[in-house]
Amino acid sequence: MDLLELLPLDELSHGLANLSMFPYFDMAHYIVSIMALREQPGVLEVSRVSPLACWFSSMLFCFGGAVLSAIMLAEPVVAPLSNSTGVLLASITWYLVFYCPMDLVYCCSALLPLRLVLSVMKEVTRTWKVLGGVTLAHSKYKDSLLVMIAIGWAKGAGGGLIRNFEQLVRGVWKPETNELLKMSYPTKITLIGAVLFALQQTRYLPLQTHHLMLIYTVFTVVNKSRMMLTGSSSSPFAAIESAVYKTLFAGHSPYDALTGEVQKACVDQRTTATAGAKEIGENGAAGKTTPVSRVKGQSGSLKAKDKSENADTTNCKKIN
Amino acid sequence: MDLLELLPLDELSHGLANLSMFPYFDMAHYIVSIMALREQPGVLEVSRVSPLACWFSSMLFCFGGAVLSAIMLAEPVVAPLSNSTGVLLASITWYLVFYCPMDLVYCCSALLPLRLVLSVMKEVTRTWKVLGGVTLAHSKYKDSLLVMIAIGWAKGAGGGLIRNFEQLVRGVWKPETNELLKMSYPTKITLIGAVLFALQQTRYLPLQTHHLMLIYTVFTVVNKSRMMLTGSSSSPFAAIESAVYKTLFAGHSPYDALTGEVQKACVDQRTTATAGAKEIGENGAAGKTTPVSRVKGQSGSLKAKDKSENADTTNCKKIN
Amino acid sequence: MDLLELLPLDELSHGLANLSMFPYFDMAHYIVSIMALREQPGVLEVSRVSPLACWFSSMLFCFGGAVLSAIMLAEPVVAPLSNSTGVLLASITWYLVFYCPMDLVYCCSALLPLRLVLSVMKEVTRTWKVLGGVTLAHSKYKDSLLVMIAIGWAKGAGGGLIRNFEQLVRGVWKPETNELLKMSYPTKITLIGAVLFALQQTRYLPLQTHHLMLIYTVFTVVNKSRMMLTGSSSSPFAAIESAVYKTLFAGHSPYDALTGEVQKACVDQRTTATAGAKEIGENGAAGKTTPVSRVKGQSGSLKAKDKSENADTTNCKKIN
Numbered sequence: 001m002d003l004l005e006l007l008p009l010d011e012l013s014h015g016l017a018n019l020s021m022f023p024y025f026d027m028a029h030y031i032v033s034i035m036a037l038r039e040q041p042g043v044l045e046v047s048r049v050s051p052l053a054c055w056f057s058s059m060l061f062c063f064g065g066a067v068l069s070a071i072m073l074a075e076p077v078v079a080p081l082s083n084s085t086g087v088l089l090a091s092i093t094w095y096l097v098f099y100c101p102m103d104l105v106y107c108c109s110a111l112l113p114l115r116l117v118l119s120v121m122k123e124v125t126r127t128w129k130v131l132g133g134v135t136l137a138h139s140k141y142k143d144s145l146l147v148m149i150a151i152g153w154a155k156g157a158g159g160g161l162i163r164n165f166e167q168l169v170r171g172v173w174k175p176e177t178n179e180l181l182k183m184s185y186p187t188k189i190t191l192i193g194a195v196l197f198a199l200q201q202t203r204y205l206p207l208q209t210h211h212l213m214l215i216y217t218v219f220t221v222v223n224k225s226r227m228m229l230t231g232s233s234s235s236p237f238a239a240i241e242s243a244v245y246k247t248l249f250a251g252h253s254p255y256d257a258l259t260g261e262v263q264k265a266c267v268d269q270r271t272t273a274t275a276g277a278k279e280i281g282e283n284g285a286a287g288k289t290t291p292v293s294r295v296k297g298q299s300g301s302l303k304a305k306d307k308s309e310n311a312d313t314t315n316c317k318k319i320n
Numbered sequence: 321m322d323l324l325e326l327l328p329l330d331e332l333s334h335g336l337a338n339l340s341m342f343p344y345f346d347m348a349h350y351i352v353s354i355m356a357l358r359e360q361p362g363v364l365e366v367s368r369v370s371p372l373a374c375w376f377s378s379m380l381f382c383f384g385g386a387v388l389s390a391i392m393l394a395e396p397v398v399a400p401l402s403n404s405t406g407v408l409l410a411s412i413t414w415y416l417v418f419y420c421p422m423d424l425v426y427c428c429s430a431l432l433p434l435r436l437v438l439s440v441m442k443e444v445t446r447t448w449k450v451l452g453g454v455t456l457a458h459s460k461y462k463d464s465l466l467v468m469i470a471i472g473w474a475k476g477a478g479g480g481l482i483r484n485f486e487q488l489v490r491g492v493w494k495p496e497t498n499e500l501l502k503m504s505y506p507t508k509i510t511l512i513g514a515v516l517f518a519l520q521q522t523r524y525l526p527l528q529t530h531h532l533m534l535i536y537t538v539f540t541v542v543n544k545s546r547m548m549l550t551g552s553s554s555s556p557f558a559a560i561e562s563a564v565y566k567t568l569f570a571g572h573s574p575y576d577a578l579t580g581e582v583q584k585a586c587v588d589q590r591t592t593a594t595a596g597a598k599e600i601g602e603n604g605a606a607g608k609t610t611p612v613s614r615v616k617g618q619s620g621s622l623k624a625k626d627k628s629e630n631a632d633t634t635n636c637k638k639i640n
Numbered sequence: 641m642d643l644l645e646l647l648p649l650d651e652l653s654h655g656l657a658n659l660s661m662f663p664y665f666d667m668a669h670y671i672v673s674i675m676a677l678r679e680q681p682g683v684l685e686v687s688r689v690s691p692l693a694c695w696f697s698s699m700l701f702c703f704g705g706a707v708l709s710a711i712m713l714a715e716p717v718v719a720p721l722s723n724s725t726g727v728l729l730a731s732i733t734w735y736l737v738f739y740c741p742m743d744l745v746y747c748c749s750a751l752l753p754l755r756l757v758l759s760v761m762k763e764v765t766r767t768w769k770v771l772g773g774v775t776l777a778h779s780k781y782k783d784s785l786l787v788m789i790a791i792g793w794a795k796g797a798g799g800g801l802i803r804n805f806e807q808l809v810r811g812v813w814k815p816e817t818n819e820l821l822k823m824s825y826p827t828k829i830t831l832i833g834a835v836l837f838a839l840q841q842t843r844y845l846p847l848q849t850h851h852l853m854l855i856y857t858v859f860t861v862v863n864k865s866r867m868m869l870t871g872s873s874s875s876p877f878a879a880i881e882s883a884v885y886k887t888l889f890a891g892h893s894p895y896d897a898l899t900g901e902v903q904k905a906c907v908d909q910r911t912t913a914t915a916g917a918k919e920i921g922e923n924g925a926a927g928k929t930t931p932v933s934r935v936k937g938q939s940g941s942l943k944a945k946d947k948s949e950n951a952d953t954t955n956c957k958k959i960n
Binding site: 391392393394457460461463464465466467470471484493495496497498500501502503565568569570 | 686687688689690691692693696710714715716721722724727735738739809810811812813
Binding site: 046047048049050051052053056070074075076077078081082084087095099168169170171172173 | 711712713714777780781783784785786787790791804813815816817818820821822823885888889890
């Protein structure tokens with residue numbers, strides 16, 4: 001009947017679908033997530049000043065998807081905390097990554113081969129999370145494709161989507177950037193997964209669940225490996241995105257016609273209202289920054305991250 | 321029995337109460353809301369850089385009341401998304417307002433006669449929303465007038481009340497202003513409506529529901545038309561507000577006695593702690609800004625909005 | 641059986657456990673909370689500019705714990721509003737503290753003996769709140785110690801934990817500080833109470849509820865009195881905290897090794913990316929501030945608070 005059923009891939013997909021995420025894959029997810037937190041600028045200082053804030057941030061990195069989908073479905077936000085084993089595992093990981101004697105755990109995990117394996121395992125958990133979110137939403141809102149996509153996306157990419165508030169826990173506030181304004185690769189791939197699984201669950205996509213799980217998992221794993229090995233951050237969807245964007249959103253551009261005038265208006269305002277602007281803080285200017293300056297700001301903070309990572313690596317080398 | 325029942329107005333009020341909001345009035349609400357979003361400073365840039373953030377902001381403008389009241393009543397926040405027809409209509413409106421070829425939809429809707437009709441229709445939906453919120457709260461919390469007012473207000477003016485977080489989606493953060501600190505006209509009129517309907521539902525106001533609906537709708541429609549036609553933004557409650565304020569909140573003013581000293585303290589602090597202030601960001605200064613400077617800041621941003629609107633209008637003229 | 645049962649303290653503990661918080665202790669809680677709000681910098685201005693925002697902030701100070709625990713357990717956030725008597729009492733208190741003719745209420749309550757009594761009464765309510773939160777969580781999540789601690793903590797110290805968002809109501813935004821990054825004394829003592837009551841409820845701590853209530857209440861009351869009378873803000877746990885910190889979180893410090901490099905990186909970045917930094921606002925720099933500068937900033941704002949309090953006191957003296 002189904003082409004995939006005739007191939008030996010069918011058995012593989014059944015095997016994958018029966019794979020248990022606990023404990024190894026979950027563990028890999030915690031390690032990679034907390035290492036990603038540690039590599040954010042300023043986190044090492046926070047881990048010394050307030051271990052509690054650092055722990056809370058780590059839990060948001062690990063369980064952000066569960067928290068966000070709980071908020072969206074009006075289920076208790078503390079529910080993830082009631083999963084004692086998960087929280088315990090994540091807390092031990094947090095402790096070892098941040099405070100291990102000699103910094104052994106972080107330095108070992110940061111070695112490319114091990115990090116590659118862990119990252120690939122983390123990618124596998126994504127399939128389970130997205131599918132879990134979609135089926136949960138399907139059981140509550142039978143026909144609503146949008147709700148299924150939203151919950152699947154939230155479960156799979158929650159940590160990224162609540163980034164602004166996770167940063168606030170650490171005393172950092174960057175309102176000028178969020179995952180909706182500028183999606184990162186994991187957020188994009190999760191959105192695509194949520195759309196695919198939602199279509200599959202509502203029978204618009206004629207595939208069996210375990211087959212789609214195999215296809216999606218292989219795609220994410222291959223992509224992640226390619227990106228880590230080549231060090232490229234180019235999205236595999238860049239061409240499609242660009243085509244869709246040009247077709248749908250660039251037909252008529254009042255923006256092009258406006259740009260000159262708006263910028264002029266902004267400049268006028270800046271020069272005339274400098275006193276006021278100083279009072280209301282530079283935040284007030286966020287709405288007026290042009291996309292160019294925004295990108296500049298972001299590349300600046302990326303640079304900072306790179307430096308922080310280099311510093312970490314140097315540190316590891318010294319210890320070794 | 322009732323004076324209103326003897327008048328021909330009774331039939332009119334029955335007719336109004338049986339009016340269906342879907343699809344025409346809902347549509348008008350979406351158009352006016354999304355046009356209001358488009359006229360915010362910086363939104364056109366966002367609509368080019370990230371259509372997704374722009375769409376999400378539009379949905380918050382259209383369904384903000386439903387989202388806020390869902391949060392307050394611990395009901396699923398995604399519920400508005402499950403109303404597929406509504407979201408579809410709002411999304412089509414969003415697309416046409418922002419990306420229509422030749423910008424036809426926005427330019428036509430921005431013409432005064434059409435805009436007046438649409439705005440009046442949007443005002444009519446307010447009555448339904450406030451009443452919906454009040455009766456929903458009444459069914460859950462029988463005797464609590466405060467809860468009924470809060471939910472009615474949230475349903476009717478939700479978009480305004482969650483403005484800070486809607487702006488955050490677009491990368492804008494203006495902590496120094498919110499609807500509680502400085503209420504806009506729609507927020508005020510909705511609050512009054514919520515109070516009236518809550519009093520009516522708990523029988524403190526001896527009126528029938530459809531009569532109050534007629535009275536409130538006529539009042540909001542007349543007021544909105546007057547404000548749009550005369551271009552005045554003076555609130556019809558200014559006199560009452562001022563009287564209440566003077567009676568209740570200005571009897572004794574420790575503030576007047578304090579102002580000098582507080583300002584002196586602020587100045588001292590600013591000059592001595594400049595280094596620290598620079599580190600913690602200009603936000604830290606928000607607490608110290610005097611009301612005067614706050615107003616200055618706001619008028620600054622209003623000026624920006626005006627300019628953006630002018631720019632839009634110029635743009636439309638060019639096309640026409 | 642139990643040592644405490646043989647002592648006359650047993651009767652005392654039973655008497656305390658049967659004490660009703662309503663109305664006197666609740667009233668004391670409202671007065672002390674709203675006075676604490678009034679002594680925040682900038683609040684007097686807000687109370688003149690927008691009584692509504694001031695009232696809303698006061699309610700968050702009074703019912704913050706109930707609101708936060710409602711959010712965490714996915715119960716309606718408006719539920720505290722449905723407690724009409726409580727809200728009415730708190731609102732009357734708010735009005736009297738902020739707008740009483742001659743400022744009599746604030747000036748009287750600010751006198752040390754009365755303030756001491758009120759503060760001690762407020763400390764007593766903490767025991768009831770923490771216990772209420774812990775038992776509520778225990779009834780929903782039988783075995784989860786973490787959830788019980790979280791809800792008990794939220795109920796008892798909610799006002800502090802949601803401080804950032806309470807400030808936002810007043811137009812103040814201080815992302816660089818929160819209760820997780822730098823815990824205040826009330827937050828710490830509540831956390832300890834939540835841990836103790838959670839251990840007691842799950843039978844890990846072999847004590848009866850009313851005995852623990854007595855012990856915890858006496859401890860908080862004595863501590864608060866000592867701190868108010870001596871004017872010291874030294875935590876009674878400083879020694880334990882320091883020991884725990886040194887044992888667990890300072891074993892290996894990649895931070896020490898890093899500090900130089902990170903700071904260098906920060907300086908580099910600041911000098912090279914000044915243009916970008918200006919665009920993204922000083923907030924972007926929050927992540928880069930060293931702990932030292934953060935502390936400096938905070939001591940700056942504390943100084944401001946002191947000055948505001950002095951100003952208030954001066955004002956009271958003038959009136960007297």
